[in-house]
Amino acid sequence: LVLLGVAGVLAFRNLRLRRCDTRGATRYAIYYLAIEMLLWVVAVHHTGDLLAEAIVAGNYAAHAVGAAFRLWLYYVAMEPYVRRLWPDLFISWSRVLNGQLGDPLVGRDVLVGCLTGVIFGLMTSWPGMVLYRVDPDTISSGSAAVARLLHAQQIAMLFALYQLAPLLVLRVIFRNTMLAGFVFVILYVIIMARPEWSWDAYAVNVGWAAVMVFLYVRFGLIAVMATWLSGLLLFRFPFTTDFSAWYAQGGLLALATILLVAGYGFYTSTLAGQNLLSQRE
Numbered sequence: 001l002v003l004l005g006v007a008g009v010l011a012f013r014n015l016r017l018r019r020c021d022t023r024g025a026t027r028y029a030i031y032y033l034a035i036e037m038l039l040w041v042v043a044v045h046h047t048g049d050l051l052a053e054a055i056v057a058g059n060y061a062a063h064a065v066g067a068a069f070r071l072w073l074y075y076v077a078m079e080p081y082v083r084r085l086w087p088d089l090f091i092s093w094s095r096v097l098n099g100q101l102g103d104p105l106v107g108r109d110v111l112v113g114c115l116t117g118v119i120f121g122l123m124t125s126w127p128g129m130v131l132y133r134v135d136p137d138t139i140s141s142g143s144a145a146v147a148r149l150l151h152a153q154q155i156a157m158l159f160a161l162y163q164l165a166p167l168l169v170l171r172v173i174f175r176n177t178m179l180a181g182f183v184f185v186i187l188y189v190i191i192m193a194r195p196e197w198s199w200d201a202y203a204v205n206v207g208w209a210a211v212m213v214f215l216y217v218r219f220g221l222i223a224v225m226a227t228w229l230s231g232l233l234l235f236r237f238p239f240t241t242d243f244s245a246w247y248a249q250g251g252l253l254a255l256a257t258i259l260l261v262a263g264y265g266f267y268t269s270t271l272a273g274q275n276l277l278s279q280r281e
Helices: 002-017 022-043 050-085 091-097 104-123 142-162 164-174 177-192 199-218 221-236 248-270
Strands: none
Touching (some): 002 050, 022 050, 022 091, 022 142, 050 142, 050 164, 091 104, 104 199, 104 221, 104 248, 142 221, 164 177, 177 199, 199 221, 221 248
């Protein structure tokens, strides 16, 4: 409630001064809302009872509108300050909003994010790693696996924006990106720590938080979203080399999604013959 209140005050101020990207915020929120309603279609067991269907649809719509509004509010509240402190962070994201999906810079950020997410996803999946948790819904049915795939995209959108908020606050307080990033990593590990964690789990989370800071500052929002998406798919879906296994379907779906997204990033980033790690234009 405190965060919402602060975001509301900042958003109102930015709207009054007309210095925020309301178009980008609205598209961000509408896309999230569309995914939520797709989840209603895919994830819910539909009985054919019109009254029951209407109640469930209303609950999904209410939840979706509330979450989308919070996203819109945070975006409007943070966007002007982020552009001032880290002007590169929204470049590829702005090009996506403008429909420039074939832009090499967008492809580069997507590819970098996919590779980063895959690396950390594999690190959390080695034998004995307590962080690894297979989601039962990913193996219960085909529609449930698709629903978890859509939900992973939602989480990527949410976390990419929500993690940016404390990093921005720390940057404003300390007036130094490196110091703000260091404090962010410490706070992230403290908040996420669990009693059952071993040293390797702490090491992975320190690395994850540090890489998040680097991605925000060096590549931007798109790269962070792609990292969360690919990492979550490897983190939650089961994978096996026995493709005849009854639970192999979910893993194959997640793997195909990662390969498609990474393939899109590779194709678009090299289409104009640009180096993947070249400076932003």
